[in-house]
Amino acid sequence: MKKLLTFLLCIVISIFFISAINPPVRPIRILVITGGHDFKADQFNQMLASLGRNITYNVAELPGAYDMFLPENRSKFDVLVFYHMWQTITDEQAKVFTDCIREGKPVVALHHSICAFDDWPEYFNIIGGKYFHKPATVHGKEYAACSYIHDLHFKVRIVDPENPVTKGLKDFELFDETYKGYYIEDGVTPLLTTDEPSSTPVIGWTKKYGKARIVTLQSGHDAATFENPNFRKLLKQAIEWVYNGKD
Numbered sequence: 001m002k003k004l005l006t007f008l009l010c011i012v013i014s015i016f017f018i019s020a021i022n023p024p025v026r027p028i029r030i031l032v033i034t035g036g037h038d039f040k041a042d043q044f045n046q047m048l049a050s051l052g053r054n055i056t057y058n059v060a061e062l063p064g065a066y067d068m069f070l071p072e073n074r075s076k077f078d079v080l081v082f083y084h085m086w087q088t089i090t091d092e093q094a095k096v097f098t099d100c101i102r103e104g105k106p107v108v109a110l111h112h113s114i115c116a117f118d119d120w121p122e123y124f125n126i127i128g129g130k131y132f133h134k135p136a137t138v139h140g141k142e143y144a145a146c147s148y149i150h151d152l153h154f155k156v157r158i159v160d161p162e163n164p165v166t167k168g169l170k171d172f173e174l175f176d177e178t179y180k181g182y183y184i185e186d187g188v189t190p191l192l193t194t195d196e197p198s199s200t201p202v203i204g205w206t207k208k209y210g211k212a213r214i215v216t217l218q219s220g221h222d223a224a225t226f227e228n229p230n231f232r233k234l235l236k237q238a239i240e241w242v243y244n245g246k247d
């Protein structure tokens with residue numbers, strides 16, 4: 001009996017020390033920013049729920065979501081996922097938005113979030129890209145209006161299989177919408193490319209904005225992509241990589 005009690009005591013002490021050395025990992029709390037574009041919310045949320053127990057999510061719709069960028073709300077989430085196509089922003093909202101990210105809140109920007117904020121160039125600097133609804137000039141260079149095509153099968157090529165965002169992924173196929181002619185900031189690190197002629201060749205990249213890591217992925221229009229296991233892995237690894245870069 002005494003031996004048993006000693007044994008049990010040892011187990012309890014071991015568990016105490018192991019948990020003290022390795023505290024339970026808190027999930028990465030993502031805040032998905034939506035608004036300004038319809039999407040299939042059920043399938044989109046299924047994709048978010050499939051990312052595993054280490055990633056939890058909430059959704060906030062613009063313009064109300066601007067409040068989440070305020071200093072008092074920034075501790076409520078770890079990573080921003082942009083899936084909005086919002087256009088209007090006041091100077092005050094723009095300052096809070098940029099401060100939040102510049103000071104270290106990381107971003108994964110998906111699909112039509114590249115088309116947001118036509119009249120707010122600092123947004124192009126945050127995500128490192130911009131789809132133009134009408135001809136535009138960025139950093140002195142003129143761009144024609146961009147174009148899009150829905151429901152195309154095309155091949156996605158992994159630029160660097162050692163990049164943490166694409167690690168473990170091989171070239172894969174998507175059935176998705178392409179965008180052509182969008183601006184990509186000089187100096188981004190390309191993640192994904194495609195030979196599909198209706199698309200700009202680089203369709204995924206990483207960069208930094210202030211202290212924050214940023215990943216931008218052009219794909220993600222519809223359920224076929226939300227359900228694609230390669231895209232899910234890409235999204236998960238993008239969220240983990242931007243989160244792990246926090247100062």
Ligand SMILES: [Zn+2]
Nearest residue numbers: 111112177221
């Ligand atoms: Zn779309």
